[in-house]
Amino acid sequence: MKQTPGSFVTLFDTDLMRSMTRQFLKMKRKIMSGNKRNDEVVEAWLRGEKACSHNGNLRSDGINLFSYNLRIGYRAKSGTTVVADYTSPGGDFRSMTTSTHVGKARWRAHHVMHPTVFENSKFPRW
Numbered sequence: 001m002k003q004t005p006g007s008f009v010t011l012f013d014t015d016l017m018r019s020m021t022r023q024f025l026k027m028k029r030k031i032m033s034g035n036k037r038n039d040e041v042v043e044a045w046l047r048g049e050k051a052c053s054h055n056g057n058l059r060s061d062g063i064n065l066f067s068y069n070l071r072i073g074y075r076a077k078s079g080t081t082v083v084a085d086y087t088s089p090g091g092d093f094r095s096m097t098t099s100t101h102v103g104k105a106r107w108r109a110h111h112v113m114h115p116t117v118f119e120n121s122k123f124p125r126w
Contacts, residue, residue: 041065042105048075058101063124067101070094073109074123083109084118091115 035054036044044051045060052059059066065073065083073083083106086092087099092115106112113121 038101038104042108045073045075045105046081046108048079057097065101065105067094067098070098072098072102073105074118080111081105081109082111082113082118082121082123084115085112086115 036051038053038058041051041053041058041060042065045062045065048062050060050062057068063075064071065075067086070086071084072086073081075081083102084090084092085106086094086102090102090112093099
């Protein structure tokens, strides 16, 4: 059957493509909704939940909080949270982004430690 502009088949194909595109975008939004803002990642970590920021730079495995691949926080089974102060005033500056991540977690954590003390503490990795 020959398709001519304006024929039923052409219109049907166009509608089908639009419908498929809408479904694809809806699925993409659902998948992307797992990505969170930095403050939402910190909140999830405080609750012991896994979370990842929209760009993946800040993430939580439910126990540890990471800025890039640097562990900046630990959550004990009791729910107590500890953050390493990787900021300029804290004495071990790593990057502006890491300082921002620490700043978001620091004011919510139960304890803030000097990074050297944090790194030498016996917090389990996983």
